[in-house]
Amino acid sequence: MTPDQPLTFYGVQFNSRMLIGTALYSSPEILSQSVKASAAQIVTVSLRREAARAKTGQRFWELIRALGVTVLPNTAGCRTAKEAITTAEMAREVFGTDWIKLEVIANDDTLQPDLFGLVEAAGHLSKEGFKVFPYTTEDLGAAERLMAAGCEVLMPWGAPIGSGRGLNNPYGLQTMRNYFPGVPLVVDAGIGAPSHAAAAMELGYDAVLLNTAIAKAGDPPRMAIAFAEAIRAGRSAYEAGLMEIRDMASPSTPVAGTPFFDLGGAS
Amino acid sequence: MLGQGLSNGHPKRYLNNMSSTTDRPVATAFSMIDLIVNGQAIRSSAATLDRLLSETGYPEARVATALNGDFVPQRARATTPLADGDRIEILSPRQGG
Numbered sequence: 001m002t003p004d005q006p007l008t009f010y011g012v013q014f015n016s017r018m019l020i021g022t023a024l025y026s027s028p029e030i031l032s033q034s035v036k037a038s039a040a041q042i043v044t045v046s047l048r049r050e051a052a053r054a055k056t057g058q059r060f061w062e063l064i065r066a067l068g069v070t071v072l073p074n075t076a077g078c079r080t081a082k083e084a085i086t087t088a089e090m091a092r093e094v095f096g097t098d099w100i101k102l103e104v105i106a107n108d109d110t111l112q113p114d115l116f117g118l119v120e121a122a123g124h125l126s127k128e129g130f131k132v133f134p135y136t137t138e139d140l141g142a143a144e145r146l147m148a149a150g151c152e153v154l155m156p157w158g159a160p161i162g163s164g165r166g167l168n169n170p171y172g173l174q175t176m177r178n179y180f181p182g183v184p185l186v187v188d189a190g191i192g193a194p195s196h197a198a199a200a201m202e203l204g205y206d207a208v209l210l211n212t213a214i215a216k217a218g219d220p221p222r223m224a225i226a227f228a229e230a231i232r233a234g235r236s237a238y239e240a241g242l243m244e245i246r247d248m249a250s251p252s253t254p255v256a257g258t259p260f261f262d263l264g265g266a267s
Numbered sequence: 268m269l270g271q272g273l274s275n276g277h278p279k280r281y282l283n284n285m286s287s288t289t290d291r292p293v294a295t296a297f298s299m300i301d302l303i304v305n306g307q308a309i310r311s312s313a314a315t316l317d318r319l320l321s322e323t324g325y326p327e328a329r330v331a332t333a334l335n336g337d338f339v340p341q342r343a344r345a346t347t348p349l350a351d352g353d354r355i356e357i358l359s360p361r362q363g364g
Binding site: 021022023024025031044045046047048049050051052053055056057058060061064073074076082083086087089090091093094095161162211212 | 305323324329332333337338340341357359360361362364
């Protein structure tokens, strides 16, 4: 059997096509178990205010390092390009990586990307040497601007962050896949069920980034396995080549030799 | 590049001489200044950002710092003077999606 192709982000190869968030788990132990069960090789993390004399950040960092995974810091919650740029610079120093999941948020209800601020911040950070993973929409114009700004990966949303609604605009996502055949594309946000992740992979997306669907499951490590299997299945299906959809039925059992065929449907 | 102002063309304050051009009072060993640290108002006698970190209880912590919205690298904290009204962010690793 042909093994699935590896995934490449900014020249680094990965076998897993799942990126997993580290937020919202009921305990650090469940977080660790879930990341291990997912077999994900990239985890997202963030920066938040540290209280004086607290070691919260240090403890979390030690937990993540013990997992031996690649860290992708985010700029979650930033509302302007300036905030996102400063947060990215802080993340680079603390996490020791120039990878950044760039979020510039436009709206509290939908947490949708501010595409104008996103393009501005992506250009600035790329010039500073960052490897930018922009959280964007399926808008092709914005995507082209992000590529021109230096992004080598695009991460369109499936649905609003944390909504679990799956792929809101499969047509738009398919168009984006077709339009950028050689660019690594990741569906980021809105995935609620393994079937959503499989659908994204069947469209030809290179990877899926998810958090809440695993963290808020009744049994997060088991859900992590379910997602891993769905993502593998969706990728294999894409590489194997899906059949074309038809408008009408087409018999799968051979018509030739059908019994009673010559009776003219007498009843 | 690090150390460049974002877009205003002015170098960040930590690249200036310690007796910089700011017209606001800079803390000395004998004066107190008002600061906003992680959104909380405090009074401090810290003359520099690294003094503030050690005085307020972040010695050797894995944190990143920003002053008035601009990133201040760890190596620049000792030469970054603080002035009345400065807003400082002290951040550390957290869970994220």
